[in-house]
Amino acid sequence: MRLPHPNPDDLGLDYLEVRGLTVDFDGFKAVDGVDLTLLQGRVHFLIGPNGAGKTTLVDAVTGLVPATGLARYRNQDLLSVRSHKIVRAGIGRTFQTATVFEELSVLQNLDIAGGVHRSPFALLRARRGVPSYVADALETVGLADLRDRPAGVLAHGQKQWLEIGMLLVQDAKVMLLDEPVAGMSAEEREETGALLQRIGEERTIVVIEHDMDFVRSFADVVTVMHAGKVLIEGSVAEIQASPEVQEVYLGRTVEGTTHA
Amino acid sequence: MKSFARSYGPLVAIAVLAVLLLVVAPAVLSPFRLNNLGKYCCWAIAAVGIGLAWGRGGMLVMGQGVFFGIGGYAMAMHLKLEAAGPEGIPDFMLLYGDGTMPGWWEPFRSGAFTLFAIVALPAIAAAILGYAVFKRRVKGAYFAILTQALAVVFATLLIATIQETGGFNGLNQFTFFFGYNLYDPVNKKMVYSIAAGLLVACLVVVWQLYRSRFGELLVATRDAEERVRFLGHDPANVKLAAFVIAAVMASIGGAMFAPIAGIISPSDVDATASIFLIAGVALGGRALLLGPALGAIAVGYGRSTLSESFPDQWTYFLGALFIAVILLFPAGLASLFGKAWSRLPRRKAAPA
Amino acid sequence: MDSFTTPLLAGTATGALLLIAALGLALTFGQMGVINMAHGEFLMAGAYATYLTQQVVTNTDVSVLVALPVAFLVAGLLGLLLEVTVISWMYRRPLDTLLVTVGVGLVLQQLAKDVFGAQGDPVRTPGWLEGNIDVFGYHWPYRQMFTIVLALMALTALAALLKYSSFGRQIRATVQNRDLAETVGIRTRTVDRITFFVGSGLAGIGGVAVSLISGTNPRLGTAYIISAFLVVVAGGLGQLKGTVIAAFAVGIATSFFADWTSASMAQVATFALVVVFLQVRPQGLFVVRSRGLA
Ligand SMILES: Nc1ncnc2c1ncn2[C@@H]1O[C@H](COP(=O)(O)OP(=O)(O)O)[C@@H](O)[C@H]1O
Ligand SMILES: [Mg+2]
Numbered sequence: 001m002r003l004p005h006p007n008p009d010d011l012g013l014d015y016l017e018v019r020g021l022t023v024d025f026d027g028f029k030a031v032d033g034v035d036l037t038l039l040q041g042r043v044h045f046l047i048g049p050n051g052a053g054k055t056t057l058v059d060a061v062t063g064l065v066p067a068t069g070l071a072r073y074r075n076q077d078l079l080s081v082r083s084h085k086i087v088r089a090g091i092g093r094t095f096q097t098a099t100v101f102e103e104l105s106v107l108q109n110l111d112i113a114g115g116v117h118r119s120p121f122a123l124l125r126a127r128r129g130v131p132s133y134v135a136d137a138l139e140t141v142g143l144a145d146l147r148d149r150p151a152g153v154l155a156h157g158q159k160q161w162l163e164i165g166m167l168l169v170q171d172a173k174v175m176l177l178d179e180p181v182a183g184m185s186a187e188e189r190e191e192t193g194a195l196l197q198r199i200g201e202e203r204t205i206v207v208i209e210h211d212m213d214f215v216r217s218f219a220d221v222v223t224v225m226h227a228g229k230v231l232i233e234g235s236v237a238e239i240q241a242s243p244e245v246q247e248v249y250l251g252r253t254v255e256g257t258t259h260a
Numbered sequence: 261m262k263s264f265a266r267s268y269g270p271l272v273a274i275a276v277l278a279v280l281l282l283v284v285a286p287a288v289l290s291p292f293r294l295n296n297l298g299k300y301c302c303w304a305i306a307a308v309g310i311g312l313a314w315g316r317g318g319m320l321v322m323g324q325g326v327f328f329g330i331g332g333y334a335m336a337m338h339l340k341l342e343a344a345g346p347e348g349i350p351d352f353m354l355l356y357g358d359g360t361m362p363g364w365w366e367p368f369r370s371g372a373f374t375l376f377a378i379v380a381l382p383a384i385a386a387a388i389l390g391y392a393v394f395k396r397r398v399k400g401a402y403f404a405i406l407t408q409a410l411a412v413v414f415a416t417l418l419i420a421t422i423q424e425t426g427g428f429n430g431l432n433q434f435t436f437f438f439g440y441n442l443y444d445p446v447n448k449k450m451v452y453s454i455a456a457g458l459l460v461a462c463l464v465v466v467w468q469l470y471r472s473r474f475g476e477l478l479v480a481t482r483d484a485e486e487r488v489r490f491l492g493h494d495p496a497n498v499k500l501a502a503f504v505i506a507a508v509m510a511s512i513g514g515a516m517f518a519p520i521a522g523i524i525s526p527s528d529v530d531a532t533a534s535i536f537l538i539a540g541v542a543l544g545g546r547a548l549l550l551g552p553a554l555g556a557i558a559v560g561y562g563r564s565t566l567s568e569s570f571p572d573q574w575t576y577f578l579g580a581l582f583i584a585v586i587l588l589f590p591a592g593l594a595s596l597f598g599k600a601w602s603r604l605p606r607r608k609a610a611p612a
Numbered sequence: 613m614d615s616f617t618t619p620l621l622a623g624t625a626t627g628a629l630l631l632i633a634a635l636g637l638a639l640t641f642g643q644m645g646v647i648n649m650a651h652g653e654f655l656m657a658g659a660y661a662t663y664l665t666q667q668v669v670t671n672t673d674v675s676v677l678v679a680l681p682v683a684f685l686v687a688g689l690l691g692l693l694l695e696v697t698v699i700s701w702m703y704r705r706p707l708d709t710l711l712v713t714v715g716v717g718l719v720l721q722q723l724a725k726d727v728f729g730a731q732g733d734p735v736r737t738p739g740w741l742e743g744n745i746d747v748f749g750y751h752w753p754y755r756q757m758f759t760i761v762l763a764l765m766a767l768t769a770l771a772a773l774l775k776y777s778s779f780g781r782q783i784r785a786t787v788q789n790r791d792l793a794e795t796v797g798i799r800t801r802t803v804d805r806i807t808f809f810v811g812s813g814l815a816g817i818g819g820v821a822v823s824l825i826s827g828t829n830p831r832l833g834t835a836y837i838i839s840a841f842l843v844v845v846a847g848g849l850g851q852l853k854g855t856v857i858a859a860f861a862v863g864i865a866t867s868f869f870a871d872w873t874s875a876s877m878a879q880v881a882t883f884a885l886v887v888v889f890l891q892v893r894p895q896g897l898f899v900v901r902s903r904g905l906a
Contacts, residue, residue: 062490082489082494083489083490084489084490084491084492084493084494087489087490087491087492088492092490093490099484099487101480101483101484101487102483103479103483104476104479104480108476111473111476112473112476112477112480112491113491115473115477115491115492115493116491116492116493118473122473123472123473123474123477124468124469124472124473124474125472125473126267126468126471126472126473127472127473127476166491170491170492320707320710320711389887392887392888392890392891393887393890396890396891396894397894398890398894400706400707401641401645401647401706401707401710402845402890404647404707404710405647405838405841405842405844405845406845406886406887408838408841409838409841409842409883409886410883412838412879413879413880413883416876416879416880417876417877417879417880419876420874420875420876420877531834531838535714535718538711542711572722572725572726575718575719575721575722576718576719576722578715578718579714579715579716579717579718579719579722580715580719581715582711582712582714582715582718583698583712583715583716583719586702586708586711586712586715587698587701587702587712590705590708
C-alpha cells in the first residue's frame with residue numbers, strides 16, 4: 001500500500017502532484033517543503049496536530065494563499081492560477097467551518113454550484129425544474145428530504161454534506177475536505193465515511209481529520225504533517241507503528257479525542 | 261398555480277405600474293405635473309440600476325450621477341447641435357469661447373451615434389473602473405468612497421470646462437428632440453412616454469435578471485463573495501456585469517432627463533445628486549424589484565413639493581430621510597408592506 | 613527651482629491638512645469599521661468654532677490658541693453625540709453607517725448655512741502667523757507651516773496615546789480582536805466612544821487650520837472629505853504610518869498636478885493615481901491581516 005513517490009508516467013493524468021510546497025507568512029513557514037502525490041480512487045487522509053499546516057496546505061493548492069514550489073494537476077500549474085480557475089480545473093474544497101449560502105435553499109445551493117458548467121448566456125435564464133446532476137447529488141448526500149429548507153437552518157453535519165454535494169455538482173475530480181466530520185456524531189461519521197468511499201471511486205479525495213478511529217476505518221493512505229513538514233506517509237498500520245508519530249501526534253490526540 | 265403567481269406576480273405589478281404611468285398619468289396630470297413625473301421616471305431608471313448593483317449586488321454605488329451625467333450630456337450635446345442647426349455650433353461656445361467647437365462634439369450631430377454613445381460610453385467607463393476595482397478585490401466602503409470621489413471629480417471637471425461643456429450652467433435651451441419641436445405639448449408628452457416606457461422596460465430587464473441564475477449568483481456574491489470563487493466563478497465578473505448594467509441604466513435615465521428637464525448641469529450629476537438617487541433606493545427598498553423605482557419617484561415628488569414651499573428645508577428633509585430610513589427601515593418602506601403581506605392568513609403551501 | 617519648490621511646499625501643507633482630517637477617519641474606520649461621512653462637517657464645525665472664539669477672545673494673537681482646544685471639544689462632542697445617538701445602533705453595518713452619516717452631514721451643512729449664512733465668514737490670522745519665509749525663491753506662508761506643525765503635533769499626540777496609554781492599548785486590542793478584547797474585560801463600547809470622540813476632535817483641529825487659510829464656509833468640509841477618504845483608502849488601515857505617507861503623497865501629488873495643469877485636472881489625476889495605486893496595493897499601504905474567508 002505504500003506509495004510515497006510513484007513514477008508519474010504510470011499514473012495517467014489524474015493525480016495531483018505537490019513538490020516542495022512552501023507557504024511563508026512573514027518569515028514563518030506554515031508549510032515547509034511539502035511533497036505529496038495524490039492519486040485517483042483513494043481516500044487520502046492528512047493528519048497532524050493543530051497548527052501543523054494542513055489547512056494552509058489546502059489553501060495554497062486552491063489559490064487562497066500565495067505559495068512557492070510546485071502544485072500540478074493535469075499539467076496545470078496551480079500556484080499561478082486564481083482560485084476560480086483551479087475550481088474549473090476540477091479541484092474543489094470545503095472549509096473547516098462549513099460555508100454554504102445560508103439564505104438559499106439546499107436545492108439552490110446545489111444548483112448554484114453547477115454554474116461552472118453553464119455558459120454566461122444560460123445564466124440569464126431562470127431556473128426551471130431540477131437538473132439531473134443536482135437531483136443525483138441531492139440523493140447521494142442524503143439531503144433530498146431537506147431540499148427546500150434554507151441552508152442556514154441545517155445542522156453542522158448536514159452543512160458539510162451539502163458542501164460535499166456542491167462539489168459533486170461541480171464535478172470536482174479532486175476534493176479537498178477540511179475536517180468534514182469534526183463535531184459530527186458517531187453515526188454521522190459512519191455515514192460520511194461511507195459517502196466518501198462511495199464517491200471516491202473515480203475521484204481523488206483528501207480528508208483532513210484528527211479522529212484516529214475515523215482515519216482507521218476509512219483511510220487508504222495517510223500523510224502525517226507536523227510543523228509544516230511531512231513527517232511520514234503510509235498505511236494506517238505503518239503510521240500507527242511509527243514512534244515519531246506517536247511522539248508528536250498520537251500521544252496527544254489519544255488524550256484529545258475524549259472531549260470530542 | 262402558486263409558482264406561477266410567484267414567478268409572474270411581479271410582472272403583473274410592473275404591468276400595473278406601466279398602465280398608471282403610460283395611460284392614467286397622461287390623462288389626469290397637467291402638462292407641468294406630467295413633465296415633473298417624467299423627471300422622476302428618469303431618476304427611477306437610474307434607481308433601478310442602483311437597486312441591482314447595491315440591493316442585489318451589495319456594491320454601494322455612490323457615484324451614479326457620473327453615468328447619469330454621461331448619458332445626460334451626450335443627449336444634451338446632440339440636442340444643442342440640433343438646436344444650432346446643420347453646421348451651427350452651440351450658442352454658449354460663442355459666448356464663452358472663441359466660437360470654435362471641440363472636435364469630440366462633432367459625432368454627436370448624428371442621432372444614431374448619440375444613442376449608441378448613451379449606451380456604450382457608460383458601459384466602457386464602468387467596465388474600466390469596475391475591472392480595475394473588482395479584480396483587485398477592492399470592495400465595501402472602499403468601493404463606495406471611490407465611486408463618490410469619481411462623482412466629485414466628474415462635477416469638478418464639468419465646472420472647469422465652461423467652453424466645452426457649459427461649465428456651471430450646464431447645457432440648456434433645447435428646441436428639438438430628434439426632429440420633434442420640444443415646445444409642442446404633444447411632443448413633450450411623447451418624450452414623457454418614452455421615459456416612462458424605458459422605466460418599464462428597465463424593470464422588466466431586472467425582473468428577468470433577478471429570477472435568473474445570474475440573479476442568484478449575484479446575491480450569493482453579495483453575501484459570500486469569496487465562497488463564490490470556490491464555485492468556479494470570478495466574483496469580479498459577476499459584480500462587473502451588474503455594475504455595467506447599472507451604469508447603462510443611469511445613463512439612459514440621464515439621457516431622457518435632459519430633454520424633459522430642459523437642462524443638464526453639474527448639480528444634476530455631482531456627489532449630492534448621486535446621494536439623492538441613493539435616497540430613493542434606500543427609501544423604497546434596495547433589494548426589491550419595484551422598491552427603488554417607487555422610492556425614487558416618491559423622493560423626486562417630495563423634492564419638488566418641498567422645494568416649492570420651503571426651498572431651504574429640502575436638505576434637512578433629505579438628511580433626515582437618510583437617517584430615519586437607514587436607522588429604522590434598512591430594507592426600505594416597501595419591505596413593510598411585504599411584512600404585512602406575509603402576516604396575512606393564507607392557505608398553507610403544499611409541500612413540493 | 614520655483615516650479616519644483618512651490619508645489620512641493622504648498623503640497624506638503626495640503627498633505628498636513630489631509631493628514632489631520634484623515635487621522636480621525638482612519639482611527640474610527642480601522643477600529644469600528646465606521647465610515648463617518650459627516651467627518652467633513654466636523655472639520656467645518658472646527659472652523660466655525662475658531663470664528664466664534666475670535667468673537668469672544670478678540671485678541672487675535674491668542675484667540676487661535678484658545679480655538680484649538682475649543683474646536684477639539686466642539687467637534688469631539690459632536691462626534692460623541694453622533695456615536696451615542698446613531699452609530700451605536702448600527703453596530704456591524706458599516707455600509708449603512710456610511711449612509712446615515714451622509715444624512716447627518718447634509719443636516720449639519722444646512723444648519724451651518726441657516727445659522728451663519730451661506731457666504732461664510734473670514735477668520736483673522738494672528739500677527740505671528742502673518743508673513744512668510746523665503747525658501748528657494750518661494751514665499752512660504754507661516755500659515756502653511758503652522759498647518760504642518762499642527763499636523764505633526766496631532767500625529768505625535770495620537771501616536772503617544774495609542775502606544776503608551778492604557779487606553780491606547782485597549783484601542784489596539786479592540787482593533788485586533790474585538791471579541792477577545794471583550795472577554796478579557798475591555799469595555800469595547802466605551803473604547804469605541806472615546807475613539808470616536810478623539811477622532812472627531814482631530815477633525816476640529818483640522819478645522820482651525822483650514823479656517824486660517826480659507827475662512828469659514830458651510831461647504832468647507834466637502835472640499836476636504838473626499839481627498840481625506842482617498843488618503844485613508846491609499847494608506848490602508850491599522851497603522852498610522854500608512855495614513856501619514858498617503859496624506860503627504862496625495863497632498864504633494866495634487867499640488868504638482870495642479871501646477872502642471874489646473875486645479876480641477878489635478879483632482880482627476882489624483883483620483884486616477886489612487887485607483888492605479890490600488891492595482892498594486894488593493895488594501896492600501898499597510899494592512900492588518902486577518903485569516904479565512906473574510
Ligand atoms: N494568514 C496567516 N498568517 C499568519 N499565520 C498563519 C496564517 N494562516 C495560518 N497561519 C499559521 O500557520 C500555522 C498552520 O495553520 P493551519 O494550516 O491552520 O494548521 P492546521 O490546519 O494544521 O491546524 C499556524 O501556526 C497558524 O497560526
Ligand atoms: Mg485546520
